[in-house]
Amino acid sequence: MIRQFDPSEDMGTPPVWPEYSSEYQEATKVELVIDGNPVSVPVGTSIMRAAKMTGAAIPKLCATDSVAAFGSCRVCLVEIEGKKGFPASCTTPVEAGMIVHTRTERLESLRKNVLELYISDHPLDCLTCASNGDCELQDMAAATGLREVRYGHEGKRHRYSEIDTSNPYFQFDSSKCIVCSRCVRACSEVQGTFALTVEGRGLDSKISASGMPDFLSSDCVSCGACVQACPTATLVERTLVESGPSERKEATTCAYCGVGCTFDVHLRGDRVVSMTPRKDGAANRGHSCVKGRFAFGYATHPDRVKTPMIRDHIDDAWREVSWDEALSFAAAKLRWVQEKFGRTSIGAITSSRCTNEETYLMQKLVRAGFGNNNVDTCARVCHSPTGYGLKQTLGESAGTQDFDSVEYADVIMVIGANPTDGHPVFGSRLKKRLRSGAKLIVVDPRAIDLVKSPHVEAAVHLPLLPGTNVALVNALAHTIVSEGLQDDAFIQNRCDSSLYAEWLDFIIQPQNSPEALSAEMGVDAAEIRRAARLYAKADRAAIYYGLGVTEHSQGSTMVMGIANLAMLTGNIGRKGVGVNPLRGQNNVQGSCDMGSFPHELPGYQSVNDENVRARFEAAWACQLAAEPGFRIPNMFDQAIAGGFKALYCQGEDIAQSDPNTTHVEAALRAMECVIVQDIFMNETSRFAHVLLPGSSFLEKDGTFTNAERRISRVRKVIEPLAGKADWQVTQALANVLGLKMNYQHPSEIMAEIAALTPSFASVTYEKLDKGALQWPCNDSAPEGTPIMHEDTFTRGLGAFVVTEYVPTTEKVTRRFPLLLTTGRILSQYNVGAQTRRTQNNLWHQEDVLEIHSHDASERGIIDGMRVSIQSRAGETTLNARISERMQPGVVYTTFHHPDSGANVITTDNSDWATNCPEYKVTAVQVKPKLELSEWQKAREQSA
Ligand code: SF4
Ligand code: SF4
Ligand code: SF4
């Protein structure tokens, strides 16, 4: 009999692959008897795991269910009738008809002897140890009844070594190490970094971090997998050493990136002492990255704004005031502006950092309270082309798969994304699949880590020039069609035949061939053909893409080109395939879903549609404007032109994150009232008249929706530092403005969302508290939809769209001969407001300009030299880093530090359909320069 077990329990060894396929697991059952209990488990299951399923916990040390069994400690021995000796239960798979005994006298004696040897070489400081009460060695000593150690306690293997505290978040105390190698296997199998090894043999064996003197100088990326796997206090969080063990825990969702990892927040009193990834987190399956696992300290950083502030003019000093005074001041300003400049002179920007419920309230306030549709979201500047492109082709503005799907893919094409930095936990899952045999195609101007890293190498890397994505996707499609590799049956059954015929006429034209476009892209035509064949011939081929696809003047075209490619090859509607946008921020999918775009109410329902408006008007008891409102760039342009005068900006630092900083600053300066709601003062608050303190994810209830459309609970673990959660602030402002809102809890907001949004109709907090749900979640799919478009597309028949390549107007010239492209790195997050206030700064203290050695030497630039980067929009300076990741002619930087001014140089160019900025292509000149740029000097002076 298999008992119900807690998903957080350690089952000893991993489930058999494919781990998440219940069909497979059901189809391959084997029956055996363990300690008199019959059990039926899938072929390949270890005896240890099967025993645990019956409730028999076999003692163990070197086994844990996150990594493959290794069989080194010999604690888990069992007896099997008819077999000689005492096999290790962790490495012995079940066989039909086996009769296993896990608790005989002989076994108990053997295990006790093994434990005795371990304890003889282990410090006996249990009472003061950080892992006291949470140590498997301690537990096993107790489980085996060990009371005395005949060999003394003077084992000197590890006892006098120094503790490695080089990593800011965890320490390594080798005196406590039992060399079980769980950490080594976790680093290799779960994280895929291969930073750890066991050095030496026998009694001299010890754990080594890349052969370096300490963890910080090694290849370690601080994901925490080794700390999670360590059964002793050898690898342990420094917060636990400093503060003692936690007293309670609560499950929540990471507030950094769009992977949406599930964590337990551990607290001691009101202090968060650690965050550990949950194995039942469907997005992360027990894994984490340095940000979610360790970089939570920003939430209680002294810089947090805890009191509302107001001022009449942006040159005045701030005045701290009560919530009532701040809200009345803000409401009076908004009403004054509307009376003087008109109904459409004010608007709001919602945040992809905030919860679904908070975002929903913001857009409701704008539409029902401000009486216009001037609401937009930071998704405008990242994935708005995804929403547009996928809606046009497939019928739904979201990715098609769940993350588990990657484990079934045979070929994986990564376009304009850097998962190991931007979406690290997904990056690890992707690398795991590559190590087990899938082939990889990377389309990126830079040689990102995936191109070549330990045990992973791309079959094809297409280092195209920034701005030529659409040429590439057309060349891939042309190859597939011209070589007859398309999936005719899928196209015939699932797609609109007339649109396909029209597209076919276009794509087959010779100007779309790899040979014709090769020079434009700077990529060998033969390599493009190789990539196309690899993708088209795979049984299951998946595309994952990021901002390197969307942040272009043809971002929407490229998204449609990707969807065309997937439909052309039948790679939609199954596991292991699909079109997968890797969403940036934690709730960027949610902020789009919740009606943050000026033309769409929640659930992508058009404001133009009278019936849609009528339903919302009835529910909200108001009249809604039928005409779409301003997008963010329109707000800026209108502000400068004098037609847009007040902005309520929640949780987005537009002055740092949006392109052409000088233009954004001018727009903000031109407004009569800027209300910033944030957890810190930021670049935008320099231009604000009202500062409303925000709340971190630890301080509120709600939900985030990740890149898989998965809606996960966010749970309040501490009270809001400023007294109000963000949804309460918006509600209070709405009430002062006369729009009545009286929600007592975010669950009531979700109930309203579900009532008005067909794709959320069956979403409730009751269900979400049992587990996350992927929308659409409604009567047709009450438990959610992991994979979309299985039998039919949301729009009915899939629509091929002609994707003509139109080169960007941002061209290199003699004056601006290099192309700048931007991205982010693992340790920092976007504008860095959170991560810069943690010890993650150790890994990335400044943004640098990566430049190829050829371009550097042509300009007399050496590594570390200060250089000016000048574009048509502006100038900034950074330190240069010579990097062979770059190709000649292309330079790269990140934008995590405000003083870098990366967006001073990006231009106003944007996607033709959505206005998503063309961040990824800026023509620049780079020259040595010692002094700061004019913009940087002015910023320094005003700071
Ligand atoms: S550090 Fe921990 S996990 Fe690694 S070998 Fe030592 S005891 Fe095992
Ligand atoms: S923290 Fe992660 S990357 Fe670093 S050694 Fe441990 S498992 Fe490897
Ligand atoms: S991968 Fe993203 S969601 Fe997961 S822990 Fe890291 S930052 Fe958080």
Ligand code: FES
């Ligand atoms: S747990 Fe099986 S040999 Fe260590």
